[in-house]
Amino acid sequence: xxxxxxxxxxxxxxxxxxxxxxxxxxxxxxxxxxxxxxxxxxxxxxxxxxxxxxxxxxxxxxxxxxxxxxxxxxxxxxxxxxxxxxxxxxxxxxxxxxxxxxxxxxxxx
Numbered sequence: 001x002x003x004x005x006x007x008x009x010x011x012x013x014x015x016x017x018x019x020x021x022x023x024x025x026x027x028x029x030x031x032x033x034x035x036x037x038x039x040x041x042x043x044x045x046x047x048x049x050x051x052x053x054x055x056x057x058x059x060x061x062x063x064x065x066x067x068x069x070x071x072x073x074x075x076x077x078x079x080x081x082x083x084x085x086x087x088x089x090x091x092x093x094x095x096x097x098x099x100x101x102x103x104x105x106x107x108x109x
Contacts, residue, residue, distance in 0.1 A: 004109075018091040023062040023084035024055055030074050031056075045069040061085050 031041055038056065042049040047069060054060040062070075062085040064078075071078035 006109075015091060015094050017095045018088050021058045021061070021085070021088045023067075023081045023088065024058050026076065026081065026084065027052075027062070027070060028056045030070075030076055034074070041073070045073045061089065 031038065036044075038052050039049050042052045045052070045066075047066070051060075051066070055062055055066060062081050064082060067078035067081040067085075070076055070081060
């Protein structure tokens with residue numbers, strides 16, 4: 001037997017609007033803490049400086065591959081970077097597209 005569930009209303013004020021990407025900030029702060037340049041870090045992770053720079057400058061998000069490379073290189077848990085990136089992406093989407101999606105999506109449960 002299927003039970004009826006009701007959607008829990010979300011208060012937009014409780015989902016903070018993102019100011020900056022915490023995953024990118026963690027990467028930047030880790031490099032600063034270890035006094036490592038972006039070039040040195042990129043070489044150690046076997047990626048281009050542009051890839052690392054794009055993440056730090058928040059032009060691109062932290063991918064799973066980047067998170068793993070950072071994990072193996074600096075010991076920062078890759079799953080933490082992915083969770084931070086995911087939360088940032090959700091907050092950005094919620095505040096940027098929720099009005100449009102609310103009109104497009106029909107609640108069935």
